[in-house]
Amino acid sequence: MSFMSRRHLMLAATSIAAVAAAPRLGFAQAAAPAPAAAAPTGPFTLPPLAYPTAALEPHIDARTMEIHHTRHHQAFITNLNNLVKTNPQLGTAAVQDVLGNLNALDESVKFAVRNNLGGHANHTMFWEIMGPNGGKPEGEVLAAIDRDLGGMEKFQNDFNAAGLRQFGSGWVFVTVAKDGKLAIETRPNQDNPMMDGKRALMGNDVWEHAYYLNYQNRRADYLKAWWNTVNWSKVAQRYAAAKTGTLGV
Numbered sequence: 172m173s174f175m176s177r178r179h180l181m182l183a184a185t186s187i188a189a190v191a192a193a194p195r196l197g198f199a200q201a202a203a204p205a206p207a208a209a210a211p212t213g214p215f216t217l218p219p220l221a222y223p224t225a226a227l228e229p230h231i232d233a234r235t236m237e238i239h240h241t242r243h244h245q246a247f248i249t250n251l252n253n254l255v256k257t258n259p260q261l262g263t264a265a266v267q268d269v270l271g272n273l274n275a276l277d278e279s280v281k282f283a284v285r286n287n288l289g290g291h292a293n294h295t296m297f298w299e300i301m302g303p304n305g306g307k308p309e310g311e312v313l314a315a316i317d318r319d320l321g322g323m324e325k326f327q328n329d330f331n332a333a334g335l336r337q338f339g340s341g342w343v344f345v346t347v348a349k350d351g352k353l354a355i356e357t358r359p360n361q362d363n364p365m366m367d368g369k370r371a372l373m374g375n376d377v378w379e380h381a382y383y384l385n386y387q388n389r390r391a392d393y394l395k396a397w398w399n400t401v402n403w404s405k406v407a408q409r410y411a412a413a414k415t416g417t418l419g420v
């Protein structure tokens with residue numbers, strides 16, 4: 172306590188005494204939680220995970236999954252539902268129509284929609300293409316990987332290198348064109364390939380919140396381990412949907 176001057180100690184004692192002597196009613200009012208603003212209940216909702224949060228261990232730990240899903244993704248949902256209050260069309264338009272035409276939006280909401288709807292789309296895809304016992308790429312997806320990305324080994328090395336090069340926060344994606352052609356592309360922040368007319372077949376989140384609890388600064392280790400979480404049957408479904416124009420987000 173030597174850092175506290177006698178005067179500070181006296182002031183501290185005075186404040187404590189003031190609180191203790193405060194009228195009971197005033198104290199009760201101060202301690203009561205602020206009335207909660209009515210929580211928006213939609214139209215956006217957090218998509219549930221199709222597997223338990225511990226299902227991807229040891230590659231992604233349960234706590235990271237829980238925080239990532241129920242706090243980071245939920246924040247986008249909450250923000251979107253707040254945006255819908257003043258921009259009701261946002262709640263009914265198809266995600267790809269909105270993200271594909273961001274310049275049509277009013278300047279006052281463009282930035283918020285870009286980040287929050289982009290984040291919602293990115294994470295919805297992310298949870299979907301992961302899972303335990305994800306199998307191996309086969310069939311049309313494997314053929315496309317061989318044709319466009321130089322085979323699995325080169326694909327994984329190039330994807331990891333792109334994810335490592337992405338400076339700061341962002342994503343590394345495999346985009347799929349209408350003709351089924353694949354490409355590895357990164358985006359900063361919560362940008363999504365839909366913003367320039369492309370679609371994400373799959374992607375990995377390289378924001379630090381996706382791996383920091385377990386991997387700290389070792390993004391390269393996270394990128395490498397992440398392949399163990401990919402659900403290849405989901406990726407195959409997305410590939411087929413992309414080619415028929417029925418891919419959701």
Ligand code: MN3
Nearest residue numbers: 243376378381
């Ligand atoms: Mn994230």
